[in-house]
Amino acid sequence: MAVSRPQFPPVTPADRELFNPFTKGSQQDDDQGPFRIGELSRRSGVAVGTIKFYLREGLIPVGQPTAKTQALYGAAHLRRLRVVRVLAEVGGLSIAQIREVVAVLDGGGDLPGELAQLVSYSIDRGRTGNAGRSREGLDADDWEQSLAATNTFVSWLGLDVDAGAPARANLADALHALRALGIAHDPLVFTEHARMAYELAEIEIDSLDPVTDRSAAVEAIAVGAVVFGSAFIALRSMAQEHETRLRLDAAASASAPPAS
Amino acid sequence: MAVSRPQFPPVTPADRELFNPFTKGSQQDDDQGPFRIGELSRRSGVAVGTIKFYLREGLIPVGQPTAKTQALYGAAHLRRLRVVRVLAEVGGLSIAQIREVVAVLDGGGDLPGELAQLVSYSIDRGRTGNAGRSREGLDADDWEQSLAATNTFVSWLGLDVDAGAPARANLADALHALRALGIAHDPLVFTEHARMAYELAEIEIDSLDPVTDRSAAVEAIAVGAVVFGSAFIALRSMAQEHETRLRLDAAASASAPPAS
DNA sequence: GTGATTGGAAAGTTTGACTCTCCAGCGCGG
DNA sequence: CCGCGCTGGAGAGTCAAACTTTCCAATCAC
DSSP states (O other): OOOOOOOOOOOOHHHHHHHGGGGTTOOOOOOOOOBOHHHHHHHHTOOHHHHHHHHHHTSSOOOEEEETTEEEBOHHHHHHHHHHHHHHHTTOOOHHHHHHHHHHHHSOOOHHHHHHHHIIIIIITTTSTTTTSOOOSTTHHHHHHHHHHHHHHHHHHTOOOOTTOHHHHHHHHHHHHHHHTTSOSSGGGGHHHHHHHHHHHHHHHHHTTTOOSHHHHHHHHHHHHHHHHHHHHHHHHHHHHHHHHHHHHHHHHHHSOOOO | OOOOOOOOOOOOHHHHHHHGGGGTTOOOOOOOSOBOHHHHHHHHTOOHHHHHHHHHHTSSOOOEEEETTEEEBOHHHHHHHHHHHHHHHTTOOOHHHHHHHHHHHHSOOOHHHHHHHHIIIIIITTTSTTTTOOOOSTTHHHHHHHHHHHHHHHHHHTOOOOTTOHHHHHHHHHHHHHHHTTSOSSGGGGHHHHHHHHHHHHHHHHHTTTOOSHHHHHHHHHHHHHHHHHHHHHHHHHHHHHHHHHHHHHHHHHHSOOOO
16 A cells, blocks of 8 residues: 655557547537527526626627527637636636636737736736735735745746736735745745746647637637646645655654564 | 746855845744733734634634633734634635634644645635536536546556545546537646646645644645645746747747847 | 723625526417 | 517626624723
């Protein structure tokens, strides 16, 4: 029952074979013809009332109207609905955040600025609870110091990040928490995390490089940030459990003689 | 204005020097003597009403009663209050989740099982929105397949994770989302993320190894999971912004001749 | 001894994300 | 050509979470 360190070898074709049985039957968008809201609801699994609500909130484009009380929807609406659901359920984004994302999806702004900050501004802001609000407490000075240290850290890393990016405040929140609890006092404790984060960002961007269409690129970035972020947290949790167990095993076998 | 890849060199004493100016004035818990709820509120910056609410919810131990309407609190209460606030504000944990964490903090269960799963069960569950609920849709079979693929993946990685760990379901949710959108079909896309996650778990556990006291260890693990998790997300967001800008620069200079 | 504080509990508030209810207009099987 | 069941649209209602307010009697602090 010994727990050992995973090795993470490169993936071989034989490994891929292992997962073939699971890839059957996923997705079949045969009939893409126009349909009404009831059919849209049936295909997406989202209640009609909720779809209406999303329409009102501007998360989904309105259908092609055919009469005063009739409209038709197509494959694009179905996909958008699925994207919205993923952002909400997997990413836990609020309606307001999703609205910002779809605004970038629909609007034809130029990529450089918009796309680069999409994740930071619309998706990560508010993901970690409500950090970043109500900083009017007595420790406002303390917090400003945390932010200043964080900004110095970001510059020291050589990261080119917008001065107003919420990620700076979020990182400052994390530092401020560590300081309040006396766990750490300067942002250098995040150095290794920064290295990992950068490596991960490279990998993720590599994986969706071949995308050409503008809207598809934005969608891939938004969905990717949310889904891979969620997946990473789950994997980190599992790794923690595995590693903790590993070390407890080691501690146990060190304090007690071999059992058999 | 060229954006370049950060290098992440090892931290030198000169680097540490750089952050010294910021570490002044943080934390000063001089007088730890017993005090009443008003003083506790003043020191923590939490409203009296909210402290009462936390007491009712069992997030904070009750004070030492001195009369029918009087009780005294000490340094332990102040620290607990700060921990609760960090879990809530930085980690975005719900009251119910925090209650589970403090139950482990207070309860004297044996470490092996409890501590190993603390993060997975109490903290990560529900962090990514409400993924994991209401799986009674028509795609229930599809989801079961995603979970099966995920479990195969976890075994393939060699991770020793509890069979009922919510992290499995969370990872399955992520895979299911990718499949629903046709972005990926098997869990091997998460391989690099798993490697990173494991490396990060090792680093984090290393950083809080010297803790000996049981309650302090649990606290460090819970706070660490929340704070470093939040920090990592922020850093990932910045790395994405930096890297996206880097590639757009490269694309621009490739399509156009050097500007100067 | 008198005004501010406290412990405790019940009731009220706010926000977010739906969900329900209506009401005319539409569509079509009988 | 007619009733019954979808529609689109909008307002009101619901529900849970996390506080916040309000009350009361007991205390404390000066």
